[in-house]
Amino acid sequence: MKKSIFCLFLLVLSFSCTSNWKKESKALQSLVEKVTNSHLDIGGFSGVMIIPLNGCSSCITISSKFASENAKELKNVLFLFTEIRSTKELKVRFNLEPNNQNIIFDTENFIKESKLDFGSVGIYTLQNGNIIDKQILNLKSISQSLNVFKSKMTY
Secondary structure: OHHHHHHHHHHHHHHHHHHHHHHHHHHHHHHHHHHHOOOOOHHHOOEEEEEEOOOOHHHHHHHHHHHHHHOOOOOOEEEEEEOOOOHHHHHHHHOOOOOOOOEEEOOOOOHHHHOOOOOOOEEEEEEOOEEEEEEEOOOOOHHHHHHHHHHHHOO
16 A cells, blocks of 8 residues: 555656656746747757856856856857846956857846746756756855766767
8 A cells, every 4th residue: 555655656746847847948948039039949959057147156157167168069058148247257258259059148137037047057958858957056066067067968
């Protein structure tokens, strides 16, 4: 009896998580379309890194530097910068500019209405445009997490 209840619980939990990932995948696709003002399909990417430029300054610096150094190599990763006060710092300090390929700037702050705002750097791992994993980075683990993410995205 307990085994049956446990199996039923796992089944319900599995469907619940899948449903949440699908909703979040749709919200992410919608956000990308609004930011780019086009139908850029996240299905062409294996990962999306959302970098808010408001919050932990060390996290912002480390993540922006990571994007600057790896965007050309990681063409399968979409780097989405949000909460931008000025694009000048991104251009001058990190040599980053939106390229409509894998670096985009959310200058209108659409992230707030998308409900995908983590308050920190967030990474999605995608498969066929669907989210299969999400990680919210913190200062203690950001460097290690970015290295792991890079190794996953480089195949």
